[in-house]
Amino acid sequence: MQKKGAQRERILHLLEEEGGVTEDVVRRISLETGVPEADIWGTGLFYTLVSKPGKRVRVCDGLSCRIKGSDELFSKLRDAGKECEPVSCLGQCDRAPATLDEDLEQVCYGVEARGIVPDDPELPMNLGGPVRDSYSSLAKARETGSDAVIAEIEAAKLQGRGGAGFPAHIKWKGVRGQKETERYVICNADEAEPGTFKDREIILRQPHLLLEGLAIAAYAVEAKDICIYIRGEFTSERRMIEKALEAASEKISDFTWTIYNGHGAYICGEETALIESMEGKRGMPRLKPPYPTEYGFRGKPTLMHNVETAACVPAIVERGGEWFKDLGKTEPGTKLYCVSGHVNKPGVFELPLGVTLDELVEVAGGYDGEPVAFSPGGPSSGFLPISRRDVPLDFGHLSKEGSMLGSAGLVVLNDSVDMAKATGWQLDFFERESCGQCAPCRIGTRYLRRQVDSFIGEGDPDALEFAEDVGWEMEEGSICGLGMVAAKPLESAMKYFPEAFGSRSKQ
Ligand SMILES: Cc1cc2nc3c(=O)[nH]c(=O)nc-3n(C[C@H](O)[C@H](O)[C@H](O)COP(=O)(O)O)c2cc1C
Ligand code: SF4
Numbered sequence: 001m002q003k004k005g006a007q008r009e010r011i012l013h014l015l016e017e018e019g020g021v022t023e024d025v026v027r028r029i030s031l032e033t034g035v036p037e038a039d040i041w042g043t044g045l046f047y048t049l050v051s052k053p054g055k056r057v058r059v060c061d062g063l064s065c066r067i068k069g070s071d072e073l074f075s076k077l078r079d080a081g082k083e084c085e086p087v088s089c090l091g092q093c094d095r096a097p098a099t100l101d102e103d104l105e106q107v108c109y110g111v112e113a114r115g116i117v118p119d120d121p122e123l124p125m126n127l128g129g130p131v132r133d134s135y136s137s138l139a140k141a142r143e144t145g146s147d148a149v150i151a152e153i154e155a156a157k158l159q160g161r162g163g164a165g166f167p168a169h170i171k172w173k174g175v176r177g178q179k180e181t182e183r184y185v186i187c188n189a190d191e192a193e194p195g196t197f198k199d200r201e202i203i204l205r206q207p208h209l210l211l212e213g214l215a216i217a218a219y220a221v222e223a224k225d226i227c228i229y230i231r232g233e234f235t236s237e238r239r240m241i242e243k244a245l246e247a248a249s250e251k252i253s254d255f256t257w258t259i260y261n262g263h264g265a266y267i268c269g270e271e272t273a274l275i276e277s278m279e280g281k282r283g284m285p286r287l288k289p290p291y292p293t294e295y296g297f298r299g300k301p302t303l304m305h306n307v308e309t310a311a312c313v314p315a316i317v318e319r320g321g322e323w324f325k326d327l328g329k330t331e332p333g334t335k336l337y338c339v340s341g342h343v344n345k346p347g348v349f350e351l352p353l354g355v356t357l358d359e360l361v362e363v364a365g366g367y368d369g370e371p372v373a374f375s376p377g378g379p380s381s382g383f384l385p386i387s388r389r390d391v392p393l394d395f396g397h398l399s400k401e402g403s404m405l406g407s408a409g410l411v412v413l414n415d416s417v418d419m420a421k422a423t424g425w426q427l428d429f430f431e432r433e434s435c436g437q438c439a440p441c442r443i444g445t446r447y448l449r450r451q452v453d454s455f456i457g458e459g460d461p462d463a464l465e466f467a468e469d470v471g472w473e474m475e476e477g478s479i480c481g482l483g484m485v486a487a488k489p490l491e492s493a494m495k496y497f498p499e500a501f502g503s504r505s506k507q
Contacts, residue, residue: 005279005280005298007033007034007035008033008035008039008279008280008281009278009279009280010033010280011029011033011035011039011040011043011044011280012043012044012047012050012261012263012277012280013261014029014032014033015029015040015044015050015263016049016050016232016261016263019053020044020049020050020051020052020053020054021040021041021044021045021050021051021052021053022053025053026040026041026044035280042282043280043281043282046265046282046283046435047263047264047265047283048085048087048263048264048265049104049232049233049262049263049264050263050264052085054083055083055102055103056082056083056084056085056102057077057082057083057084057085057099057100057101057102058084058085058086058087058090058099058100058104058233059073059074059077059084059085059086059087059097059099060086060087060088060089060090060092060096060097060098060099060100061074061086061087061088061425061428061429062088062089062090062093062096062194062195062429063093063194063195063341063375063379063411063422063425063426064093064094064096064194064195064340064341064346064411065089065090065093065096065097065098066097066422066425067096067341067342067411067413067417067422068096068097069097070086070096070097070098073097073099074086077099083102087100087233087264088192088194088266088429088432088433089192089193089194089195089196089266089429090107090233091191091192091196091197091200091231091233091234092107092109092197093194093195093196093197093338093340093341093346093409093411094115094197094338094339094340094346094347094348095109095346096109096340096346100233104232104233104235105235107233115339115345115346115347115348115349115363115364115365116128116201116205116347116348116349117349117350117351117363123334123350124311124312124314124315124316124324124327124333124334124350125202125206125209125308125311125312125315125334125336125350126206126350127201127202127205127206127336127348127350128205131205131206131207131208132206132208132209132314133208133244133247133248135208135212135215135248135251135252136318137212137216137313137314137315137317137318138212138215138216138219138251138252138314138317140317140318141216141219141220141317142219146176146219146220146221146222149216149219149220149317150169150172150173150176150220151321152316152317152320152321153168153169153172153220153313153316153321154167154169154321155320155321155322155325156312156316156320156321156322156324156325156332156333157321157325157331157332157333158309158312158313158316158321158324158332158333159331159332159333159395160305160306160309161306161307161308161309161312161335161336161407161408162188162269162271162305162306162308162309162407163193163306163377163380163404163406163407163481164481165395165405168305168309171293171303171304171305172217172220172221172303174291174293174294174301175221175223175293175301175302175303176220176221176222178293178294178301180300180301181222182298182300182301183221183222183223183224183225183300183301183302183303184223184225184226184227184296184297184298184300184301184302184303185214185217185218185221185223185225185226185227185302185303185304185305186226186227186228186229186274186275186278186292186296186297186302186303186304186305187210187214187226187227187228187229187304187305187306187307187310188229188269188271188274188304188305188306188307189203189228189229189230189231189234189237189307190229190230190231190262190268190269190274191231191234191269191307191407192231192262192266192268192269193266193269193377193378193379193380193406193407193409194378194379194409194429195338195340195375195377195378195379195407195409195410195411196338196378196406196407196408196409197338197340197348197409198307198308198336198337198338198348198407198408198409199306199307199308200234200237201336201348202307202308202311202336203230203234203237203240203241203307204236204237204240206311207240207241207243207244208244208247208248209311209314210241210244210307210310210311211241211244211245211248211252212252212313212314213305213309213310213311213312213313213314214226214228214305214310215252215255216313216314216317217303217305217310217313218255218303221301221303223255223303224254224255224256225255225256225258226255226256226257226258227257227258227259227260227278227297228241228257228258228259228260229260229262229268229274229277229278230259230260230261230262231262232261232262232263232264233264238259238261241259242259245257260277260278262277263277265277265283265433265435266429266433267283267284267285267433267434267435267480267482268283270283270285270480270481270482271292271304272285272286272288272292272480273285273286273435273480274304275292275296275297275302275304278297279297279298282435283435284435284437285435285437285479285480285482287479292304306407308336312324312333327352327353328352328353328354328394329352329353329354329355329392329394330353330354330392330394330396330397331353331354331394331395331396332353333353334350334351334352334353335350335351335352335353335393335394335405335408336348336349336350336408337349337350337351337355337360337393337408337410338407338408338409338410339360339361339363339364339410339412340409340410340411340412341374341410341411341412341413342367342368342369342371342412342413342414342416342417343361343364343365343366343367343368343412344364344365344366344367344368345364345365346364347364349363349364351363353393353394354392354393354394354397355392355393356389356390356391356392356393357374357386357388357389357390357391357393357410357412358389358390360393360410361412367412367414368412368414369414369415369416370414370415371386371389371412371413371414371415372385372386372413372414372415372417372419372497373385373386373412373413373417373419373422373496373497374386374389374410374411374412374413375409375410375411375413375426375489376393376398376403376404376405376406376408376410377398377403377404377405377406377407377408377409377410378406378407378409379426379429379430379488379489380404380406380481380482380485380486380488381398381403381404381405381406381485381488382402382403382485382488382489382491382492382493383413383419383422383423383489383492383493383496383497384401384403384492384496385496385497388401393405393408393410402492403488403492404485418500419493419497419500420452420455420456420493420500420501421456422489422493423452423489423490423493423500424449424452424453424456426489427445427448427449427452427486427489427490428449430445430449430482430486431445431446431448431449433482434482434483434486435482437479438477438478438479438483439477440473440474440476440477440478440483441474441477441478441479441482441483441486444470444471444473444474444483444486444487445474445483445486447470448467448470448471448486448487448490451463451464451466451467452464452490455501461501461502464490464494464501467487467490467491467494468491470487471487471488471490471491474486474487475487
């Protein structure tokens with residue numbers, strides 16, 4: 001018998017296959033699946049990659065791409081007669097400004113240069129090293145048993161790398177302890193926080209580490225089904241996963257592997273929105289509790305991890321939790337930091353968790369120009385002034401600064417950047433990506449962006465009179481992390497760069 005909701009789960013895939021939402025397509029899918037046409041419209045229109053059929057070039061307008069001239073590129077392409085659309089981020093901040101071609105296949109880069117820490121076998125992920133595909137850690141996990149594996153994850157004090165830094169072992173124990181035996185492991189490969197492009201590199205360089213980590217997790221929590229939800233624009237990355245699955249099929253065939261495509265909605269990186277999306281619905285975050293460990297995909301216990309978290313697991317099993325913990329400077333383990341903006345060699349660097357900005361930028365080729373600010377972990381982390389360059393870049397210290405490490409998508413800004421404009425760019429992002437479910441987030445993101453625009457356009461500081469109150473309402477009245485932090489770029493910029501928000505002449 002077919003599972004409840006099985007037909008609904010197909011509709012996004014069918015919309016993608018048929019080229020997007022049109023009257024004919026929706027009618028056909030409705031007849032095939034039995035899902036009402038109105039539902040299919042409502043779902044499809046939520047996702048940018050299926051909502052508007054037709055060819056167009058997508059131009060990235062994440063912070064790093066904007067710094068490197070994506071606005072000018074957009075105008076140039078349009079003047080040349082190209083149909084264009086801005087997109088929030090293409091995960092290519094190290095090669096800004098980036099565009100995605102009309103067939104959603106090929107990402108075109110502004111520059112080719114990229115940085116990766118050189119080959120070092122002492123690093124858990126060692127992105128610059130040879131491909132690790134022995135699956136010996138999975139074999140060891142099977143020998144030692146679930147309890148021993150979970151004990152090593154606990155000893156490693158592995159914190160989730162998706163943004164919140166939540167201790168992994170608590171989730172593993174949470175899923176393992178459920179009575180329900182139908183369980184899922186989901187890999188969150190939606191990587192859409194502007195500034196972040198580390199999961200991309202793991203998938204392209206060490207795909208087997210990811211698969212092995214997920215298989216170990218599934219073995220430990222006694223789940224049979226492993227799902228990978230990958231952002232829609234990552235076409236080469238998806239192919240790499242498929243190739244790796246094929247190559248490793250004999251070693252991991254006791255699990256069922258399914259890849260789900262994202263469809264161009266940033267909010268689907270939030271774990272419950274991601275699950276809704278996998279279930280064929282609009283990607284709107286659920287109220288928590290219950291948490292996915294108890295009530296996740298298809299209402300069953302679900303362990304969800306970011307790509308990087310999963311990729312840490314094989315080394316922990318192989319060399320022990322204590323070894324991993326001791327690699328960190330201020331917090332356990334190494335971290336993949338993504339560095340872009342005004343540095344000489346943007347890229348992904350695996351370093352001890354807790355390095356400072358200067359240590360990180362030294363590896364990234366040094367500052368490009370005179371740095372004035374940095375955004376440590378995507379728009380959600382706001383801005384910090386360069387005077388805070390000594391703060392360890394970890395979860396705890398940045399949180400004490402009123403910022404966050406998030407997914408470690410660090411962007412450096414030099415003195416050529418107008419901080420009010422940079423703030424407006426970040427607010428643009430939140431307004432576009434709010435799912436619209438909660439009034440404070442839906443209205444607040446639009447209000448703040450408009451006020452900053454009118455401040456920049458009119459030069460009137462009174463435009464920002466209510467910004468703080470609105471930010472407070474958003475933090476208090478939003479269901480998910482997006483609305484809670486969407487005012488951060490403005491709050492932090494007004495705090496640290498008041499001169500950018502004083503009276504200014506008309507532009
Ligand atoms: C607005 C929003 C966007 C998010 N986007 C991502 C994402 O793109 N990738 C990711 O792994 N986690 C993302 N997260 C965090 C996930 O909700 C979840 O905490 C994470 O996948 C859990 O994995 P971890 O324990 O390995 O960190 C996002 C959270 C929020 C609130
Ligand atoms: S806070 Fe914003 S993004 Fe999150 S659920 Fe509410 S409306 Fe959607």
